[in-house]
Amino acid sequence: MFLHILKYELKNCVRTKDLIIWLMVFPIVLGTFFKIAFGSVYNKTEKFSAIPVAVVEETENPAFRQVLDGIESADEPFLKVTYADRAKAEELLDSGDVEGIRPC
Numbered sequence: 001m002f003l004h005i006l007k008y009e010l011k012n013c014v015r016t017k018d019l020i021i022w023l024m025v026f027p028i029v030l031g032t033f034f035k036i037a038f039g040s041v042y043n044k045t046e047k048f049s050a051i052p053v054a055v056v057e058e059t060e061n062p063a064f065r066q067v068l069d070g071i072e073s074a075d076e077p078f079l080k081v082t083y084a085d086r087a088k089a090e091e092l093l094d095s096g097d098v099e100g101i102r103p104c
Helices: 002-015 017-038 041-046 062-072 086-095
Strands: 051-056 079-083 100-103
Touching: 002 017, 051 086, 062 079, 086 100
Parallel strands: 051 079, 051 100
Antiparallel strands: none
């Protein structure tokens, strides 16, 4: 019964020329405007990029290095690790190439 009523209501709407604008044209125009207005919101605000950090290894720690390599090689990496000595790490921090230094 529902499909029967739906079929005849759609036929009635197509026969009425004013409703064609609201049924077909308006949703397409509205969708286009939404895409223009909000299309790049995700890329600008929500998309996460890896944080560049410098790691200063004072002693050899293979377990810590393995954890950092695992974090860096993930599908969406959390960190972008650069291994350096203390002077080079501070130079990278001053130039803005890294966001932080982690001595270990």
